[in-house]
Amino acid sequence: MRDSSEATEAGAFALETLLPYAQTLDFQSGDVLRQKAQHYSDSLLLLSGTAKVDLENPQGEVRTLDIAPGQPVGEISFLSGRPATGTVTASSAGQAVVIDDAALDRLEITSPDIATALSRYLARFASERLERDSSYSFSDLPMEDADRIEVKLCRTPELLLKAQALRYDIYCNELGRSSPHADTEKGIIADSLDEFGSTFVALDGEDAIGSIRINCGAEGDLGLYANLYDLKKSPHYPKEVFICTKFVICEAFRGGPLAMKLIAASTRYGLRRGGRECYMDTIPSLMPFYRVMGFEVCAEDFVHRENGVSTPMRVNAEEKTKRLTREPSRERLASLYQKAQAFIEQQKADNEASS
Secondary structure (H helix, E strand, O other), X not given: OOOHHHHHHHOOOOHHHHOOOOOEEEEOOOOEEEOOOOOOOEEEEEEEOOEEEEEEOOOOOEEEEEEOOOOEEOHHHHHHOOOOOEEEEEOOOEEEEEEEHHXXXXXXXXXXXXXXXXXXXXXXXXXXXXXXXXXXXHHHOOOOOXXXXXXXXXXXXXXXXXXXXXXXXXXXHHOOOOOOOEEOOXXXXXXXXXXXXXXXXXXXXXXXXXXEEEEEOOOOOOOOHHHHOOHHHOOOOOOOEEEEEEEEEOHHHOOOHHHHHHHHHHHHHHHHOOOOEEEEEEOHHHHHHHHHXXXXXXXXXXXXXXXXXXXXXXXXXXXXXXXXXXXOOXXXXXXXXXXXXXXXXXXXXXXXXXX
């Protein structure tokens, strides 16, 4: 949690705009709003009143942080599917807006501008803690042989189901997310962008190990992504932009050439269909990898209900065609790794200099 001054710096958001779309919760001083180690399927945004959270570190030391009006409660548990990391108790009487999947669904459908602003607002609070939980590092990534991996465009319902099942396995089973588009009976994740999108799936024999979806702005409505990626600021929107989403890779194959194979396939496809700019989002810890491939940050971080805090990025695919569409090699992967590491070190140096 952050103190009230940090909340102000994070940027204003009018919580009252959520009232037509979400329920409210009245609480009294002493009420337990979150119990440590319990799971919750919603989060709270304090309209009034205050609270405190007791957090315990691995050494057993407890510190208490204050939560002021305008700040969220339980956003990490809601976004990640993990149990609450601390017990939150109301310090004074007040009222909170209850944010759950149903409320977010209503917002995204009827008020995408408010949904976008809320998503970015929550990301400002959640990003630091979610990044700290990440165990990703470039140095321990596998360098598997990519020759046996086949990337196919899903031209049959069976192949598309393989990709949709892989999404479910990674987002819901591995990461513990609560996807609004999950079909628990079928074990798949599918949404409206599948209806006109083109999905690539990477196969190791018969097993789906990676997938990415591309949607061209000339072929359909890109929905909330038009807001989250600030697509309307592009001179190429809508006819000459394409977005890559539902980019998932099995844990054993992350960091190797598979990501580059899928990006190369989707970029070539987007260019052939008249696209000039490619947009996608990534978790913040992977941002250096995309930067050295030619991508740049194009909008504020936002909360993705399947992927957590996400950084939107774009690249002029026409200008970076050679860099984006070449098939990966061990030499190229090693070069990208070195450049990404250099970028990370430069970031650290800049942060230390500014502090």
